[in-house]
Amino acid sequence: MSEAPLGIGVLGAGYWGPNLIRNVAACPDARLAAVCDANEAALAKQRAQYPDARFHARLEALLEDPGVEAVIVATPARRHAEHALAVLRSGRHALVEKPLASSSAATRELVIEARHRKLTLMVGHTFLHNNVVAKVREILASGALGEVLYLYSQRLNLGQVRHDVDALWNLAPHDISIAGFLLDARPVRVQATGLSYIRREQGIADVSFFTLHYENGVAAHGHVSWLDPLKVRQHVVVGSRRMLVYDDMSRDAPITIYDKSVEKDFLQPFSSFAEFSTRIRAGDVERPAIALEEPLAEEIRHFVRSVRSARPPRTDGIHGMEVVLILEALSRSMATGGGEVAVDYSSIPLP
Numbered sequence: 001m002s003e004a005p006l007g008i009g010v011l012g013a014g015y016w017g018p019n020l021i022r023n024v025a026a027c028p029d030a031r032l033a034a035v036c037d038a039n040e041a042a043l044a045k046q047r048a049q050y051p052d053a054r055f056h057a058r059l060e061a062l063l064e065d066p067g068v069e070a071v072i073v074a075t076p077a078r079r080h081a082e083h084a085l086a087v088l089r090s091g092r093h094a095l096v097e098k099p100l101a102s103s104s105a106a107t108r109e110l111v112i113e114a115r116h117r118k119l120t121l122m123v124g125h126t127f128l129h130n131n132v133v134a135k136v137r138e139i140l141a142s143g144a145l146g147e148v149l150y151l152y153s154q155r156l157n158l159g160q161v162r163h164d165v166d167a168l169w170n171l172a173p174h175d176i177s178i179a180g181f182l183l184d185a186r187p188v189r190v191q192a193t194g195l196s197y198i199r200r201e202q203g204i205a206d207v208s209f210f211t212l213h214y215e216n217g218v219a220a221h222g223h224v225s226w227l228d229p230l231k232v233r234q235h236v237v238v239g240s241r242r243m244l245v246y247d248d249m250s251r252d253a254p255i256t257i258y259d260k261s262v263e264k265d266f267l268q269p270f271s272s273f274a275e276f277s278t279r280i281r282a283g284d285v286e287r288p289a290i291a292l293e294e295p296l297a298e299e300i301r302h303f304v305r306s307v308r309s310a311r312p313p314r315t316d317g318i319h320g321m322e323v324v325l326i327l328e329a330l331s332r333s334m335a336t337g338g339g340e341v342a343v344d345y346s347s348i349p350l351p
């Protein structure tokens with residue numbers, strides 16, 4: 001593996017780009033080679049902080065910059081396909097923000113282009129580089145919760161309203177990728193409903209409720225919204241013996257395990273509340289100690305390692321395409337008012 005820091009250019013220095021820029025600049029294995037944004041004010045802010053990098057207003061100029069070996073695409077979702085394709089065609093590795101593109105056909109084109117050119121294509125599903133999510137997966141795999149019965153997640157806030165995609169496509173990529181990672185499976189059927197308030201005339205859903213059905217009968221339910229009084233980022237896993245809550249908003253103890261379940265005779269007739277109470281097991285509450293690390297830092301390190309080793313990243317193009325196929329099926333379900341839709345993975349290019 002080469003020791004030279006990887007020269008990375010970041011395309012898009014709007015709301016999210018500066019977080020990526022900061023982590024690239026702090027990564028010992030990477031070098032912030034360049035930043036590109038069409039908005040001069042956004043560029044000026046970064047120029048003041050990173051005087052050693054080069055700055056470009058046009059993607060073409062970024063892709064002519066000889067110091068740029070890889071590009072992070074942090075432009076609005078609708079532009080990902082066009083921008084990522086240009087990056088790959090210029091011979092650069094690409095880390096693309098989520099969702100990988102706004103259609104599965106476009107994600108397929110990216111996967112094929114990257115393969116053809118032997119380049120790394122990775123999607124920014126940040127939570128799969130989060131050590132807390134990794135810990136939740138480890139707990140589930142250890143069988144500590146018993147059999148996983150169902151999951152649900154909430155990703156809610158007031159804002160940030162997107163202009164190019166609905167709340168489902170903006171927020172649910174995280175929850176879809178987390179559920180798949182925790183269950184080590186991909187859903188076979190999905191359902192979704194959407195509600196439009198802020199963008200009713202454009203028919204863009206601000207709130208969405210969805211369900212991912214897995215082959216083994218487990219379901220992952222999700223609620224995403226940019227029109228909610230609370231900022232919530234939570235996953236609950238209900239197991240046959242224990243239940244787990246992962247609260248991404250908690251800095252000190254993001255995982256709580258409840259030693260709770262119902263006994264086998266739960267549904268038998270009972271004569272008193274005291275008798276009924278004995279059928280619910282409520283033991284200790286455990287909060288495993290876990291050191292908080294910035295997931296974006298690990299995401300960047302993982303990207304660099306993947307480029308250097310030529311091994312597919314955990315969140316590679318195929319993973320990004322699977323999530324987009326699931327989003328498309330969810331959108332189809334939403335259009336029918338919530339009917340079940342099968343997810344068809346057959347367009348994924350064979351290895």
Ligand SMILES: NC(=O)c1ccc[n+]([C@@H]2O[C@H](COP(=O)([O-])OP(=O)(O)OC[C@H]3O[C@@H](n4cnc5c(N)ncnc54)[C@H](O)[C@@H]3O)[C@@H](O)[C@H]2O)c1
Pocket residue numbers: 011012013014015016017036037038039042057058059073074075076077079097098099124125126170
């Ligand atoms: N992983 C996460 O948790 C997370 C969080 C927030 C946003 N995001 C993703 O980050 C991406 C960007 O989101 P944002 O909120 O920063 O958007 P934004 O609109 O605030 O910023 C996008 C920037 O891209 C620039 N841009 C667009 N087209 C360009 C072009 N052709 N050439 C040069 N510059 C161009 C714009 O000028 C703007 O500054 C989205 O894909 C979003 O889904 C990810």
